[in-house]
Amino acid sequence: xxTQREVRKQAGEVTGSETLRIDAExxxxxxxxxxxxxxxxxxxxxxxxxxHWNVEGAEFRDVHLFLDEAAEHAEEFADExxxxxQAIGGVPHASPAALQEASPVEPEDEDVYDIRTSFRxxxxxYGDIIEALRExxxxxxxxxxxxxxxxxxxxxxxxxxxxxxIEHYLEDDSLVFEGALDR
Numbered sequence: 001x002x003t004q005r006e007v008r009k010q011a012g013e014v015t016g017s018e019t020l021r022i023d024a025e026x027x028x029x030x031x032x033x034x035x036x037x038x039x040x041x042x043x044x045x046x047x048x049x050x051x052h053w054n055v056e057g058a059e060f061r062d063v064h065l066f067l068d069e070a071a072e073h074a075e076e077f078a079d080e081x082x083x084x085x086q087a088i089g090g091v092p093h094a095s096p097a098a099l100q101e102a103s104p105v106e107p108e109d110e111d112v113y114d115i116r117t118s119f120r121x122x123x124x125x126y127g128d129i130i131e132a133l134r135e136x137x138x139x140x141x142x143x144x145x146x147x148x149x150x151x152x153x154x155x156x157x158x159x160x161x162x163x164x165x166i167e168h169y170l171e172d173d174s175l176v177f178e179g180a181l182d183r
Contacts, residue, residue, distance in 0.1 A: 011098065015089035022088050026143045031090030033136040034148065038081040039093055039103035040129050045074035047107050047125065051118045063115060063169065070162040077155045084151055104132060119166050126163035133159065 009015075014031050016024035052067035082092035093099050105128050108121045133156045140149035 009091055011091045013091060017087065017089045020088060022145060027088045027090060029143055030088060030140055030145050030148050031085050033139055034081050034085045035093050035102055036104055037133060037136060038078055039099045040105045040132065041074050041078045041081065042099045043103045043105050043107045044125055044129060045071050045078065047122060048074060054112045055115050057115060066165060073158045073162055080151055084148055105129060119169050123163065123166045123170065126159065126166065130159055130163060
């Protein structure tokens, strides 16, 4: 429990920024979009970490390293989103409950699946996040916030690259033959 006696800014409050010349009304719309992206990114981050911890099999090392790198990309993006929300006068979601509630994507359950199934779940989540990011780029451009739009654009490149790598992992071509481990 917090020992802070006075709340400096309440969650959900958006003031905008005089210095950055973004009024509260426009900032509120951008903050809502960025907080949604922040929440989705943290759900993705935790799912990627789960898969990183649980991957097994002949391609373990490569997949393990890829998942670690993809999770790091998500964590870095989440940090940028949170800092931008704060810069334009909002309060970034931070608690697990707030992140879960605001997330437009649903995480995989606690069970452990084979990596192909896990990657299918990741690919679905990436697709949903990519669609939302594209919509939010357009929203930020339309609201006259090119900086938020650029942050989203720059990170969309990484999100799409990681999603495309997952597509490669899901292809049917492999150096590992079915039944090879049974010999």
